[in-house]
Structure formats: structure tokens, C-alpha cells
Amino acid sequence: MTGRAEFIERIRREVSKTPGLFGASSAPRPADAATAAETVRRELAERWPGALERFRVEFERVAGVFHRVPDLAAVPAALGAIAREYDATSLVTWDPAVLGFDAAPALTRGGIEVVAARAGAEDEAARLRHREQAARARVGVTGADFVLAETGTLILLSGSGRPRSTSLLPDVHVAVFGRDRLLETLEQVGIMLEALHVDPDRAMSGATINFITGPSRTADIELTLTRGVHGPKEVHAVFVEAP
Amino acid sequence: MITCLGDMLFPEVGVAMVRLLRRLGVQVEFPPGQTCCGMPLFNSGYHHDAALVAARTVRLFEGAEHVVVPSGSCAWMVRTEYPGLLKHDPALRAAADSLARRTRELSQFIVEVLGVTTIGSPFRGKVTYHDSCHLLRGLGESASPRALLRGVSGVELVELPGADECCGFGGSFSVRLPEVSSSILDKKLANVEATGARCLVACDAGCLMQMGGGLSRRGSAVKAVHLAQVLAGEVEG
């Protein structure tokens, strides 16, 4: 088996044989990612209404369903309405501490089972239980760490209290977010990603970042578009007005 | 530069071009020793051989103020590939760079150098235009031929669906993979016939040979003609 040194040496030898095809440099990284990210946040704090509208248009273009509620207190009711739309009897959610609201009391009263992931409870038994619950739930509720207007994309970090399967296994995925998550362009996303990775183990408790642009889809059979291949068939976004 | 196909198989195109240029006030010379730009050799990978032909061609046209070519692919060959082929000899390389600067495909010459887009031609009829690959993508030219066609009052120009799609000629490709070449051609000709045009116009002898050969084999009423023939009013029938 080739070892690292031998493999790299081979490549280095080939690289040194030629100056390349033309003078080229990779994209310049922000000199100070944290400050650049802060600048983006400040700019979006002004421009968020335009970004939100753009997001709505693009999100609906990829078959997303957009909702607006006045404040966090109104979120559980909105979730209940969505759940009833799909005759869902079971919902799985991120940890309420991460979400900023707890849908369980309101929904359980309405007869809908709510299973919330809990940060800090990650033993094998908890893992298996969560997997079984997530596979069973009809609706999965998450937050969104960034919301990209340009493409109608929800960006979710996985981690403690924010499992990956919540936005993946159920038939319906609902993401709840506020104005502070909005970004306008992929370029800004790049800046935020750089900032997250300055001290990644502090900034992120998980190993994945998922960009989600509409429901799961394929056109592999005769180019006919179908949804819900492996991931959710429906994606909803709930925007919370109050800052 | 008349091109090998033009010289041997389509002399009427060369004649039309000469008459047209003279009418536009251009003094036309024909260096008699010319043969071919060497593209068939180049495309099939015989670069050493192509370089020899290039070296000869470059010297042949040294004295010309402008070199006009009724073929997008040959003009492309001279302008884009000659300098690279001759890069090992500084004198030849310089001559190739000079020739590249002075060489243009016919429609580009008329529009860019002569500044003319309206040509009085007796031609009347519906035509459709095929974008030859090397003229379109190699030389970035799709506007001049269309402008010149529209500039003829008797011409009704109908846009060809898939005008920018290859006709299937590709030089030796047409006989190395004749079935694929013909299959591509069939698709092109179906589009041509659907336009209802009387004439199919192109700026490349290779394309005209391929498309004309297909049209005549299927007994089509559509004639494949060179732009020069339309502009000079020298289309038969």
C-alpha cells in the first residue's frame, strides 16, 4: 500500500515538471473572516426585507411552502396547522433550547406526539431510540442557521440537539427562522463558512453542514420529475417576524 | 486564399467571391502556388506535416495586405493554429503572426474591413443560414453573415432551428465514422427542410459539401450555397 510520503512525493515531482498552463491564483480568502462576517450581518440587518422577499420567491420556485408568523409564541400553532394538513400524528424536532421555542405542550394537547432531540444525551440507547422516532415521524422541525435568498436555500449545521435526520427522514421538513439568518448571495455564504471554520470546534458542535434547496427530487426515470426520493417530499419555511 | 475544396470542387464560389470583391472596389490577387491550409493534417494529429504546409503557406501570402478566405475553418486554421505550429522558428513564427493578423473569413472582411452590410444582389428567395463550427466558435462570428444576408433586399432570412449545431462533417470524421456523421446530418437536414427555405447558406465548403451531399441524395429541392454566391447573385436556378 502506498504511504503518504511516497504518494505526495509523486505528485510533487509531477507538479515541479511544469509551471502550469497560465498564471493563476485561487479565490482570495477574507483577511479577517470574523470581521467580514460581522460586516455581512450588519448589512443584512438593514437589507433583510428585500432578502426575505427574494428568498420567498426562490423558495417557492423550488416548490417550498412559505409561512409568516408574528412571533415565536405563534410558531407552535403554525406547526400544528402544518401537521394537521398532512394528518401527521408524530413530529420530531430539534432541541427546544436550540429552536427557541417548545412546540410540545401545544401540539401534545392537540393529540400530536412531539419528540424533541435533547442535547447532552448521546448514549447508544438514546441513539437507537432517536433513530426509531425520527424514522416514524411524519414531520421534522428544525431551525435554520443561514437562509440564502439567491437560491431559496436553507443551511443547517448538525450537532448537539440538532440531529441530521430531523430534516431528512420525515416526509415533511419545516424550518423556522428569523431575520438574523438571512443572507443574499452565495458569496456571503462563503464568508460565513470561512468565519465558522476559524475555530470550528467552538463554532460548531457537529460534523456536517447541509444546504437544502427544496424537497428531495429526481428525474432519473424518463426525465420525469418526482419528489421525495429519499429525503422529504415537502419543505416548509416559517419566518418569525419579531426580531 | 481559395482553399483546396474551393479550388477543386467549388470553383464557382471562388469566382463569385472574386466578382463580389471587385464590385466592392477591392483589388484581388491570387498567389498561384497555393494548395491547402493544412487543416486535414492538423486535425488528424499530423502536426509535423501540417507545420510544413503552414510554413509554405505563410511565405506564399507574405506580400498580401489582406487575405480573404471563403471558409471559416481555413481562416481559423491560419489565424489560430499557424503561430503555434511554427513556434520553433522565430522568423516563421513572426510571419505566421503577421499572416494571422491579415487574414479574415469573407463575411468578416466585408463587414469589418470594408464596412459594408448592404449589398445589391439580384438574388430573391427564402434562405436559412447554418453556423459553421469554426466560424461560430473558433472565430466568434455569427452576426456578419446574417447581417449581409439581411442586407440583400430580395432575401427573406429564416432562422434555422439548431443553426449552431454541427452538420456532422468534421473533416475525416465524415469517413471515419460515416454512420454517425450521416445521422448528425439527417438531424440537420430535417431542420433545414422544416424552414421551407429555397437555399441553405453557409460560409464553409466542408459544411456545404456535407449538407449539399445529403440534400442532393434525398432529392431535396433545397440548394446548399455559399454566402458569396448569394451576395454575388450567382446562384443557379
Next chain:
Amino acid sequence: MSDALLRTPFPERAGAALQDRFLQEALRIATTKFIDLRKESFAGFPQGEALRDRAREIKEATLQHLDVHLERLADNVERVGGHVHWATTAEEAREMVLRLCRDRGVRMAVKSKSMATEEIDLNEALEHAGVTPVETDLGEYIIQLAHEKPSHIIAPAIHKTKGQVAELFSRELKGSFEADPEILTAVARKALREKFLQADMGITGANFAVADTGTVVLVTNEGNGRMVTSLPRIHVALMGVEKVIPSMTDLVVFLAILARSATGQKLSTYTTLVRGPRRAGELEGPEEFHLILLDNGRARQIASTLREALYCLRCGACLNVCPVYRQIGGHAYGYTYPGPIGILLTAMLKGNESVRELAHASSLCGACKDVCPVRIDIPRMLVELREHLDREKIAPWTERVVFRALRRLLLSPTAYRLSATVGRWVQRPFIRHGRLRGLPLVLGKWTRTRDLPPVAARTFRERWKELS
């Protein structure tokens, strides 16, 4: 591709594809659709051209320090608890996966779409070793059940009708399913959901790997990439060395143009950034992450004329516009990678001899270069390849003799003029209604389907006197 099929000469394989009426129709519909979607997408995206230039530049810049970037990538993957393996050959890569399966007791592996794993024939090796590989991309799942190879880089099963898929599913999954894509998709969803939840290992490729952070990036539409990297306890990513890019800032440049080029989408449904195995605080995710870096002939190209082919993002845009691919589809090419870029990749991975016929499967129209997101000059490299075939004497000697003779003809005005006279004489028996038909030998290949104009009664040169 099976060796038996490869023994059939390429023109025959192409001919068979031309006779396949369903394939012809499927290709026409699929390629036209992809072309239109891509065109529309870039039409509404004025920054697109500048981004393509930048993307090309990033790829070139990365190659200029490829060793450095790969080392940084490896360090960062290991920093978060991942393992990095270095596979010089396809065999080594296969062996690494098999060893992992043996050591960890893997019986079933779910796979997300990966051309690299096709390239090294991983599935066959897994099966021989008693491990069941399950393709989960719907198109790949279909062709796996059918024991076929993919016919397009991003739409592997476009050569199959919905009727054929229904039949296939009914037979292999023991049910009775209608030829309705919605129903068939639901069948696949259910069947594969079980596999995701039971599998011991998830195997993916990687569209990109970010050296700065040790992140592997997967671009998918179905969600199987996420399933495969979250549910099984081991994740193995197999990646060609040329896929590494320096930073997250570079990544978003590619994300902006990749999906647009492939399917006309602004972004694919899922872009998944995976940085090592699951963290301590995560309920889900693999315990182990393995990145296998694959050379398999790539390094050798860094200083060769095929260098640019290493920029390839595997988007499939060149296939969709290629007049040859559009007529014959992917299988006729005979190797893992079809279409214009496929010819170059095949030469890269299997040597020039393997493309002695394929190097000519192009009219050099240049449509591929036009749509390539990183502006790879495929036509130029095809011509260079042909030059290698001549120089290395791989091209048949008969052909080389003909072209040498042509050169001599073109260098001698006397011989050239004489050839017109000879031609006029020799062609006489073949003239019908002013056109040449039924010509012998090589020219017969033309006249089988097309007329040829005869050598003119008077060439232009011969008419010049009266013109001047």
C-alpha cells in the same frame, strides 16, 4: 465495460446505438432538455461568465500546488478524527475498502453516486468479497438491478423506459408495479430506506474536498448522499486527487456554476459538507470517516497535454451538447466516462492505446468547450491526443501512409495541379447527374449516404486567367 464489448470495434458499437430507436428518442429528449435548462439558467445569470473564468483559474492554481493542498487536506481530516488513505492504483483503492469491510465486519454497504467507484469497479470487488453493495441514487439503483453500466454521467438510466423500469422493479423486488415514475420512485424510496437504516457502511465519492478545513462536499438531489453519510456507522469517501480545492471561498465559486451547468438548477437540492466522523455531541453520524485519495493515472497528467482534463467537475454538460454523444449515448464509448471529456479521461486512466478509435469520435465542433463550466479546451486536447497516436505509432500504418502522401501533395503545386487532372479522369465512371456516387474504398463511406461534388471541369486556378 465488459471486455467482450470492447472487442467490438467502436464504429460497430456506434452503429448499434444508432439502430436503437428508443435510445435515439431518449437521447434526443434528455440532451435537448438539459441543453435548454442550462441555457436558460446562464441567460438569467450575468455573473456566470466571470465565475466560470474564476473557477478555471482556481482549478489551475490548485494543480500548481496540488501536493501542498492534499497534505493540508489530509492533516485537517485527521485532526477531526478521520482517516486518510493513499491509493496509487485502482487495485489499492479496492483493497483499502475491502480491508475495512473485513476488519469492521461490514456485510452491506449503501452507495451514493460516485463515478470514481465505477472507475475502479468497486461493486464487483465488494460482491466477490461477500459484501453487498447497494446503489441508492435512483438511476444507479435501476442500472444495478439491471446489471448494466451508466450511460450518462448524471442521468445514468436515461436509456431505460419507465416500462422497462417497472418490469425490472416488479421482477427484482417481487411486486407488481405500474409504469408510473411517481409510483416507481415511491417503491425505490421504501426499498432503499430499509437499506439505509440497516447498512454497516456508506460509500460516497466527493465533488470537492476543502483543504483548509478537511471537509468533503457532496452535491446531490435525492437525499441519498445525506442518508449514506449519516446513518451507517462507517463513511468511506473515494476521491480523485484533482477534486481538492483550497478554501470555502473557492467552494462557493464552484457551487454557483456546477448545478447550473449540469441541470440548470441554481443549486442542487442538497449540498452536504462533511467534516470527519460525528462529533461527541451528535446523536447521529458515522463513528468512523475514511477518505481514500485516488491517483489511478491522474498524477501523470499534471505535466502532460491532458492537464486541463483534471479541471473536470463531472457535470455532464459536454455530453449533452456533443453531436456524437447525442447520437450514440454513453454505452457505445465503452468506458466508465463517456462523451467528450470521457475520451480524455479514458486516455488519462487507461493510456493512449485505449483511445485509438475514440480519439476520432469527434467532429471537433467545439460545443463542449463552449459549455464547460471550467472552460476545458477539449477539442484542442483531442487533436493533441491524435498527435500522440501518430507519434507513438498507435494510429494504423495505412492511415499514416495516406496522410504523409497528402502532405507531399500539398507541398508540391505541380503534384497538386496534377491531382485535379487525375481526379477528373478517375471519377468519370462514378458521375450520375452531375454528382459522384458509389465511389470505392474510403470515399465509398461518404457516398453510401451522401453525394459528392465531382472535381470541377475547370478548377478555380484554371479559371483565374480569364478572371484576371
